[in-house]
Amino acid sequence: KAQRTPPADLNEREAMRAYYLTVRRDSEALAAPLAPEDMVVQTMPDVSPTKWHLAHTSWFFETFLLKPHAKNYRPLNETYDLLFNSYYQQVGPQWLRPHRGFLSRPTVAEVMDYRAYVDGAMLELMEEAGAALWQKLAVLITLGLNHEQQHQELICTDIKHVLAQNPLSPALYTPPGESASAPALSWSEFGGGIYEIGRDMDPAGFSFDNEGPRHEILLRPFRLASRPVTNGEFRAFIEEGGYQRAPLWLSDGWNAVSEGGWQTPAYWRRADDGSWREFTLHGEVPLDENAPVTHISLYEAAAYAEWAGARLPLEAELEVAARGLPLEGNFLMPQRDGGAAPIIHPQAVNMSAASAAGDGPQQLFGDVWEWTASSYSAYPGYRAPSGAIGEYNGKFMCNQMVLRGGSCATPHGHMRATYRNFFPAAARWQFSGLRLASDL
Amino acid sequence: KAQRTPPADLNEREAMRAYYLTVRRDSEALAAPLAPEDMVVQTMPDVSPTKWHLAHTSWFFETFLLKPHAKNYRPLNETYDLLFNSYYQQVGPQWLRPHRGFLSRPTVAEVMDYRAYVDGAMLELMEEAGAALWQKLAVLITLGLNHEQQHQELICTDIKHVLAQNPLSPALYTPPGESASAPALSWSEFGGGIYEIGRDMDPAGFSFDNEGPRHEILLRPFRLASRPVTNGEFRAFIEEGGYQRAPLWLSDGWNAVSEGGWQTPAYWRRADDGSWREFTLHGEVPLDENAPVTHISLYEAAAYAEWAGARLPLEAELEVAARGLPLEGNFLMPQRDGGAAPIIHPQAVNMSAASAAGDGPQQLFGDVWEWTASSYSAYPGYRAPSGAIGEYNGKFMCNQMVLRGGSCATPHGHMRATYRNFFPAAARWQFSGLRLASDL
């Protein structure tokens, strides 16, 4: 039976090794339904080929664990440093990001060899490290596995973009099941005052550096919608001319609509009979009116909120609402042993699960990342760690907006109430949606 | 004697008319040293030709005052609506911004005729308006004059960009005087806690919509530098390889440095003898080591702060520090009757003025806009006004950073402690600088 969660105590080496293998195997399982040809293609600079993700996550372990800490470790191929460094300036030069799709070599098989090579060295290192070294390693391994999980999500969203460009509309993975009815929208109220947000001081649980320091913030009374906006609701916005009414939009958003020719969320398509369809990882299917709208930019989220007479929530508001709730939701599936194959698509909120969770907002975790009105910036007192590892999060704190809650492509076990995801306001290829908020 | 400040009571019509004329004449005085040829050129999409500014500010009065409120007003030229609407989607289509430099017509003389035509109609309207209408007008005229003042600043920064591209290095306006020594850097401390920021509720004083609502914020204890960073200090950053050290930079900043080939602030030049010079509105002069560094992007400001072991201030921190201080500083000059001709360049802090102001931070007003770590977003409870006028500020609340305090190109009388300026992080053609801050 696989170790599907990190050990509670980082000193349980065997559990850690088992968990390492689980996460690494999960990435490979995600790639399993793909042909080698699928894994090479890059359809826009934001998208990386699947095999690049598989190699880059291995390079991460090689760079931050094996090279500094594994005696006698010899890299499999010196050129991989150039090819698979994503953005760590302090490590060395990087292959131009928009040219990742120029690389037919290493082949998928060679990348798999690279993964096996790194895994072999990692297992050996985990076994042989002395106690003092292990303390360091355990932290870095945990980081590396969380990094790998982030790329599992990107494998899903990137390959979806690749397949969506193809007029053959390839269908992979498991089809989404039947759609439940979305419950009617209601609101939950939250009082104003000083709250603490940010990661706990408990050293056992992992969190990214950008989730801290924990600090006080001042909120005004607010309310949050009981669930994300659905496709059906968003269709009403479209039908009332939402994409044609400049006053609803941020200035940059209106430019994006005009230049991009946006008329709907990404991946929506109109059938000859006028019905709406959407491209999913299972191919083109009828649009599910009850499921949360997804693949929208911050601009579309903000325009919808304006149209609905509401606003986007602050990231702190979502954190306040989410903390204490069970970390459950429609997450990426390979984590369940013997469970069903992954359905990598948002689903309408499950009513029975919802009632079990009480009266508060539903679906705060999973299905779709929720855009917030908060720009991604440093928490008070935040300092990036020193060294190359410090480039992980801090240097992106400009020109991006925070999203909260995880999506159907986020690995189970990777989410937290304090988790801060971030993308530029125009990004649409992630599973991004929105929940309405307003002042009291 | 000219009316150089708005009347304390908006109902003083005569004073309002006089002030209207003063502000309008100021714009023309700024253009006076320019040849017609200077006033046509556009050197990048951000830059507008001088004559465009002179016409657009007139169009603003025509659109928001004369057309809705002046009976029998007939526009001088129907096409001017297309040409001189900057970005008001609800008014009508706009001439493509990067093509403003394609327009040789209307000529400068024709633009001056347009100004006179609008002024004539405005004076008549101000005279003839009934009491009820006057209440509306006074608010809109005040907005229009503040708008005109903003474009006075842009006239300065845009023509500077135009002249700076020219290898003939034209010199206009008054040369900067001798440079004082900048005082040594010291720090002022501020306590943490809940503060109120944002515009006063006093209806008499003008403020832009984005300065409100007044609201509470929570600050942690902080300190602020006694003055902005100087050219001399910034030179040390350069000489220690600041522009070559990726770890100091935000990711987008490092890309901007690489793509733009940035090695210094904008307008710095290296003479054959190795000495530093800078292009000013008075032509190329030796770099003034004591003056505040200017024409830097948010990226350069943030990298400098990182290098200096400090951080950028929040906009709230600067407001807290600035409120209550006299609104004095090196501002744009034509406002003083019979005063000296404008010196449109930052100056070293004036020590005697500084000591008069007490122990706190100096130069919080004037000389250079100070970049903050705060992204430009809506204050809690902010709603943009309805109608086209609502496009003034709110729709830009994305992908921009706040600057505070005004510059040597900001008209005297246009500044407030609550004033929020905003530009994209990469902008360098404004008189933008920085002041260091840190946590206590």
Add this chain to the structure above:
Amino acid sequence: KAQRTPPADLNEREAMRAYYLTVRRDSEALAAPLAPEDMVVQTMPDVSPTKWHLAHTSWFFETFLLKPHAKNYRPLNETYDLLFNSYYQQVGPQWLRPHRGFLSRPTVAEVMDYRAYVDGAMLELMEEAGAALWQKLAVLITLGLNHEQQHQELICTDIKHVLAQNPLSPALYTPPGESASAPALSWSEFGGGIYEIGRDMDPAGFSFDNEGPRHEILLRPFRLASRPVTNGEFRAFIEEGGYQRAPLWLSDGWNAVSEGGWQTPAYWRRADDGSWREFTLHGEVPLDENAPVTHISLYEAAAYAEWAGARLPLEAELEVAARGLPLEGNFLMPQRDGGAAPIIHPQAVNMSAASAAGDGPQQLFGDVWEWTASSYSAYPGYRAPSGAIGEYNGKFMCNQMVLRGGSCATPHGHMRATYRNFFPAAARWQFSGLRLASDL
């Protein structure tokens, strides 16, 4: 009375000086109707501002005559070398062509001073040169004046492009008169065999280097249309879907149509009532159905010919047809002393003039340049002159097509039957048209 033609004998210095002044004044007369603002603007990289042309032609005399041959000549401004060198790599660096519109300085008045300065030095040089030097000078002055005439044509076509972008549709110069009826199209036949083409060996007459060496070519029997294709004829092509029918077009032409959104020749506009209008240097006027179609690319010319079941003529065919004909036609007008003001627009063929010219093709000179099927390449045995002057023509012998016959913007006296003009196939801002040809 002005000297409007070059002296038959280059040794007539006085006549040469007088002719020099005539040509120089002609350029200035062309600029006279323009405001300084008009003379600064650049609306695409191909277009140069009027004042750039006025300065560049002076730079030509300074560079190739004054600097090498006038003792004690001191350039007025050393920086002008950078600003006004068009493309002579051997002279020195050149201001980036697409940035010519960035230059507000030198102003128009300063450019006029530059012209006067150069003219003063030229007149002195022409007076004082010894007999041996004069032989050299006379050749270079003749080249310089022909160069100036070429830029007179570009002044017309470039300012037309500038004014045409302006929604105010400025109208300058003299309006075109009433339109005559175009005669019905007929054909002239020419026998096959060996012909000589290229410039005469007569040293007295000027010709450009690319017109020689004179050489034999082999032609097959062909026929030429009696006049250029008219607007009315071209309208039929449009109405039969010419711009929508890919099979009529060269591959690059079809791409140009698609990317440029071409639906008509440049400067055609459709009025609200559906009637066709065209922008001219005299503003927008009804389209003259009888006048030759103009402002078309080689692609449009070739597609029209294909549609008409004909082909474009070879440059040799047009030369064979034109040689021996009087050098008369609708040319640029300022050349006639006391004559009418210039009408810079193609006119329907003048029937009476036509009958006077006999049975052959009409309008081979003037009105519109005629695109040919000949790519611009070196005649057998051609070698470019050595030195910078050798860059005049030879280095452009790639990726351009030959046009023949001159246009309404070509100065009278500048044309010859052997004259080879050349532009890229996509160029539309010249007065370019076409004449049909076919095999016998």
Add this chain to the structure above:
Amino acid sequence: KAQRTPPADLNEREAMRAYYLTVRRDSEALAAPLAPEDMVVQTMPDVSPTKWHLAHTSWFFETFLLKPHAKNYRPLNETYDLLFNSYYQQVGPQWLRPHRGFLSRPTVAEVMDYRAYVDGAMLELMEEAGAALWQKLAVLITLGLNHEQQHQELICTDIKHVLAQNPLSPALYTPPGESASAPALSWSEFGGGIYEIGRDMDPAGFSFDNEGPRHEILLRPFRLASRPVTNGEFRAFIEEGGYQRAPLWLSDGWNAVSEGGWQTPAYWRRADDGSWREFTLHGEVPLDENAPVTHISLYEAAAYAEWAGARLPLEAELEVAARGLPLEGNFLMPQRDGGAAPIIHPQAVNMSAASAAGDGPQQLFGDVWEWTASSYSAYPGYRAPSGAIGEYNGKFMCNQMVLRGGSCATPHGHMRATYRNFFPAAARWQFSGLRLASDL
């Protein structure tokens, strides 16, 4: 034993079927050394993925033979029409060329299935066609096989470009053997006068439409170099500053050098020890000084010729020199049964073969395509065939230059003395070289 040449009599159906299979198998043999990943990548708009070539050539047979002539033929996949139509406007829409690399599907295996499907239908059609239909089919099959051979060359040059971008420097195919010494350069003289060029009227032999009509041309006396310029000779040009001396270059060429940063032919690399190396289909190897220089643009060819005091030959001059010579040379190899594996790289002229060929120019066939001074245009009397097939050649007769003689990547049996290849002047990814010519 395979049928490696087309049957002399097109009515020999069995031989035709056998030859069809040979050519189709040759394409697949070329792809055999590649991984599926290699066959997907597109590194610039000019380059197509290998699997696109394999599918497009099948689409050609489907479109021009099966659909019009095979009763009951049903396309394997209707979408392939969109994906694999290269540029035939009259057939239907085309997938955007620069996005060919976006297509992971159909996979290589699916493309191979498509080939088999088309081959099956073709063989059946060839068997069942009545005599009248066969006459049509034979012509179209011949065209289709010549088309397939052209794409065999492109498979080589395109995959070379793909592999060359990869820092892993993959090595495929057979390594080039040892290099012979290139013979000293000598010259052959040819008399002037009227020659006939273009395809023979013999209906048996295949030629493309652009090779006719046969027609008379007038040549002046000329001489041709005995062999192409070698790498060693081209290195001397580089070392004498050829790439830095603007006067040697065409204007467009100098721009290409500046913008592209060209310092050598494509694929040359400098080793750390200063020695020259080149990337080949067999990986990176030392530069062969004796082999013909290749991967140069027309611009580099013309600059070299200028530097060498010579000129590029006209296409007619090369045809006159080549006609009557045996069609032998270093061509693409899979044609020889049981022969050696292909060496797809130019080789130094083989002296013994050279002496056998007599005194005239050597290597006129094979190794490298030779750039000419002739722009690609229609021969007198040329008319493109009607229908979509007429788009094959004629619509490209603009902005391209003719190359002659075939290369090491041209299939044996595909070349003729009258063969006209054509590329834009800046193209460097083909096996293009040059031979010097001069006037007598």
